[in-house]
Amino acid sequence: MAWDFETEPEFQKELDWIDEFVREEIEPIDLVLGSPYDLNCEKRRQLVPPLQEVVRSRGLWGCHLGPELGGPGYGQVKLALMNEILGRSAHAPTVFGCQAPDSGNAEILAHYGSEEQKERYLAPLLRNEIVSAYSMTEPHGGADPKVFTTHAHLDGDEWVINGEKWFSSNARYASFLIVMVVTDPAAPPYNRLSMFIVPKDTPGVEILRNVGIGTGEAEGSHGYIRYTDVRIPKDHLLGATGQGFVVAQTRLGGGRIHHAMRTVAKISKAFDQMCERVLSRETQGGLLAHKQMVQEKIADSWIEIEQFRLLVLRTAWRIDRYKDYRKVRKDISAVKVAMPKVYLDIYSRALQLHGALGVSNEMPFSAGIIDSFHMALADGPTEVHKITVARQVLREYVGTDDLFPTTHLPRLRAEARARFADVLELEVADQ
Numbered sequence: 001m002a003w004d005f006e007t008e009p010e011f012q013k014e015l016d017w018i019d020e021f022v023r024e025e026i027e028p029i030d031l032v033l034g035s036p037y038d039l040n041c042e043k044r045r046q047l048v049p050p051l052q053e054v055v056r057s058r059g060l061w062g063c064h065l066g067p068e069l070g071g072p073g074y075g076q077v078k079l080a081l082m083n084e085i086l087g088r089s090a091h092a093p094t095v096f097g098c099q100a101p102d103s104g105n106a107e108i109l110a111h112y113g114s115e116e117q118k119e120r121y122l123a124p125l126l127r128n129e130i131v132s133a134y135s136m137t138e139p140h141g142g143a144d145p146k147v148f149t150t151h152a153h154l155d156g157d158e159w160v161i162n163g164e165k166w167f168s169s170n171a172r173y174a175s176f177l178i179v180m181v182v183t184d185p186a187a188p189p190y191n192r193l194s195m196f197i198v199p200k201d202t203p204g205v206e207i208l209r210n211v212g213i214g215t216g217e218a219e220g221s222h223g224y225i226r227y228t229d230v231r232i233p234k235d236h237l238l239g240a241t242g243q244g245f246v247v248a249q250t251r252l253g254g255g256r257i258h259h260a261m262r263t264v265a266k267i268s269k270a271f272d273q274m275c276e277r278v279l280s281r282e283t284q285g286g287l288l289a290h291k292q293m294v295q296e297k298i299a300d301s302w303i304e305i306e307q308f309r310l311l312v313l314r315t316a317w318r319i320d321r322y323k324d325y326r327k328v329r330k331d332i333s334a335v336k337v338a339m340p341k342v343y344l345d346i347y348s349r350a351l352q353l354h355g356a357l358g359v360s361n362e363m364p365f366s367a368g369i370i371d372s373f374h375m376a377l378a379d380g381p382t383e384v385h386k387i388t389v390a391r392q393v394l395r396e397y398v399g400t401d402d403l404f405p406t407t408h409l410p411r412l413r414a415e416a417r418a419r420f421a422d423v424l425e426l427e428v429a430d431q
């Protein structure tokens, strides 16, 4: 009988170490550095690699990776427990070698790359000597990949790519992009697309804009990219032609649950801030913490965080158990749906309870509220994942041809009466 909510003491020691290391060494660098992906930033070069070295020597580098790729092969439950800490900091995932989107792109290369590609792209990516981008969404439609038009055709030994992609995060810092492209427009919708590695310095790759988030950021990191006659070697196709969706699933399943693990960290941090504030601030002659409507916010937040965390951990456990993302599609989509809601709810309450300070840029809540929409959109919008959950759930049920439900009480009563007729007759006779 294995049904346990405790962490092994040995691993708990690691988590305690991670917690302190993130708080003391990494969270402070979030306050002085820009993007964790900007490998050309001189300050980053001085501050981040020494911390990565500490993590490596502790054996905690790339914990999502198996030993064949230089990680300890911890599996998703242990990774979830780690990410519940790492997600507090923008730089912590990079310091521990498990940052998105590189982690997902690495999964694709590990599965579908040739030995030469693994050497050229995967190995430096895993060492964080380079970073990558995932280029799937198009400006005229993201939620429905069936409308994508960026296309490629074979010309001799080269694929030639033309089209536009939108919101390719970190493209400006990336050495290569994993790009999803139409290769057979006449095929059925789910066999039209293929996946390619495109080195960013290939002639014809042009970043039109680096789109920012919210209204404050002058220039952001989400690339609006035009691909014009981009020629890449024939072998830069990942998987077979028409297999783009299959290849994409290699990264999206893991990517979604990893975002959720980090979201647990973010909402827990906001909850801590909320609790500290209500125990510090007085109004109408008493602490905020003593007002019932404030208590409701604290109680609702705690319950929602616990519920979400358990859903994430159970999904992580199921991934480890089945080792097949197709078997946990429903669970992952459910987590994906729950994530932005709990993120938005907790950050909204934290903001409200901090009053004007909460709205200001001196606290992280308004940025977190925008980021909750990032979680509602990236890797597919909430609505699409709700459809997946409903479809998967309904597969486990069948309808009835009867006019009334199989659980219609008059019928159940009649069946029960027939079954216990002997006893009921005795009862009547005794009366």
Ligand SMILES: Cc1cc2nc3c(=O)[nH]c(=O)nc-3n(C[C@H](O)[C@H](O)[C@H](O)COP(=O)(O)OP(=O)(O)OC[C@H]3O[C@@H](n4cnc5c(N)ncnc54)[C@H](O)[C@@H]3O)c2cc1C
Residues within 6 Å of the ligand: 101, 133, 134, 135, 136, 137, 138, 139, 140, 141, 142, 143, 144, 166, 167, 168, 169, 170, 213, 222, 373, 374, 377, 378, 379, 380, 381, 382, 383, 384
């Ligand atoms: C911060 C951020 C980072 C991102 N990073 C990347 C990246 O690195 N690479 C990449 O390729 N993409 C990335 N994306 C893009 C993301 O995947 C898309 O935004 C998402 O797939 C939705 O596509 P769209 O924005 O074109 O919205 P649309 O497809 O125009 O949909 C708009 C809205 O319509 C509704 N909707 C859509 N479909 C349905 C439906 N079937 N039923 C009901 N309602 C529906 C939803 O409310 C949806 O939000 C990122 C997005 C964000 C916000």
